[in-house]
Amino acid sequence: MRVALVSMLTQNHEETGATVRTRRTAELLAERGHEVVVLCAQWWDGEIHEFDHNEVTYRAVTTTPSSGTFASKVPFALREVKPDVIQVVNCPPSHVTAVKTAARFLRVPVVVDWWSKDDRGSARAYRRAAKSPDAVLVPSEMIRTEVRELGTKSDDVHVVPEPIDVDLVREAAAEERADVVYARDLDEHANVESFLLALAELRDKNWRAVVIGDGPERQTAEQTARDLRIDDRVSFLGDLSAQEIVPILKGAKVFAQTATFEPFATNLLWALACGCISIVEYQARSSAHELVEGRERGVLVTSPQELADEIVAASGYDHWTIDEDFSTYDYRNVIAEYEGIYTAEIDDYGFF
Structure with missing residues (x-):
């Protein structure tokens, strides 16, 4: 053709x-x-x-x-x-x-x-x-x-x-760099603040987090982490390839999706395929909720406080490194x- x-x-x-x-x-x-x-x-x-x-x-x-x-x-x-x-x-x-x-x-x-x-x-x-x-x-x-x-x-x-490349998910080794992951371009729609505010609610808990992605809002996000006094537990890794992201997702327990605009939440899909408990903050101009609705390892929230609560609740789930339900993608x-x-x-x- x-x-x-x-x-x-x-x-x-x-x-x-x-x-x-x-x-x-x-x-x-x-x-x-x-x-x-x-x-x-x-x-x-x-x-x-x-x-x-x-x-x-x-x-x-x-x-x-x-x-x-x-x-x-x-x-x-x-x-x-x-x-x-x-x-x-x-x-x-x-x-x-x-x-x-x-x-x-x-x-x-x-x-x-x-x-x-x-x-x-x-x-x-x-x-x-x-x-x-x-x-x-x-x-x-x-x-x-x-x-x-x-x-x-x-x-x-x-x-x-x-x-997504499901073979990559199956074959990659898990890399235990973080318990909680956020991944997206850090532009005006990223809404990393919701993610960081949720983590700030959990200062008394034992966790490590990474933010993957780069863009014009990265410096603002890093400053927010400092202002919230959680910058020693949140690593900003910049842009990574799928080959670099997948091992981190397989080693993590939770993925957070908070962006205000998302025609398709590709990084969320990678996280779900890697078995992460995926918590989506509902946004009117984001399709991310479509990937988690009706799924046991997917949760919808409407505020940073609810996001924090669900991060804690995720400890009750087994740690998976792949979810074959997403092989259709x-x-x-x-x-x-x-x-x-x-x-x-x-x-x-x-x-x-």
Whole structure:
């Protein structure tokens, strides 16, 4: 299958949930033997038009990110690629409209991978983007609700979660560095303060905690730990790879999820797969609760005090290093979902 992924920005421009998801999807499809072309703004040096990386071909539509110029040029780039199916990110929404127009002439289906909305489009533009594709892929039920409210037909929306490498979870050795773990990009949505306030309630208990991740709010979080006088028991480890995070999760007892915005809580998923008792502070703009609802080793709370209470209660659970219930999120299963949706859309498009 020849797949065109359209995303002006890539992980090489900026690391966001959407760009990481696009790169991962492209590389997993390539591993499965598909011919994958990512149409993007150029991120590599030199004057070459294409750049191959990890078996994926990146083709420059523009030399620098420019939403309007990219939208005007991407139809011509798609004609050169001649894909069997096109997947486009939802931001900016004008690119979805441009891709759909080109796809009509190419007679191929368009699938939108919808991570979240941002300020690069008006409400009207997002409604148009939600209604125009043949299918919309979303990472969670929360985002499914968002696109349905924008006008996408229910049958056209498919929840395709973020994947994990279950073999890595099975094979990694446990590393006993912490009892309690928080892991996420430390941006304006991280809400590390709730986690630290909960730990401060437990000063008289014996625990060690780590915060994994980096970002603009890291210094503030470190200062909060000092102000709460728990900085000697909380280690800030910065960004770590999955290969580094998984052993820490397998050695820990509790994972805390407090972020205020989360289209899909990938680090929480890793923690659940590693057997952690996972405590989620409910937030209206976070899908994290979807992963723990109805699970014995998952708890919902609404305040730092409740989070502290549940950390204490976690001592009553056995220590696990893997939960096979989450093997369904393995990357091989998730990429098969993409393939199935592509194939169905290609077949339906040809039929009609």
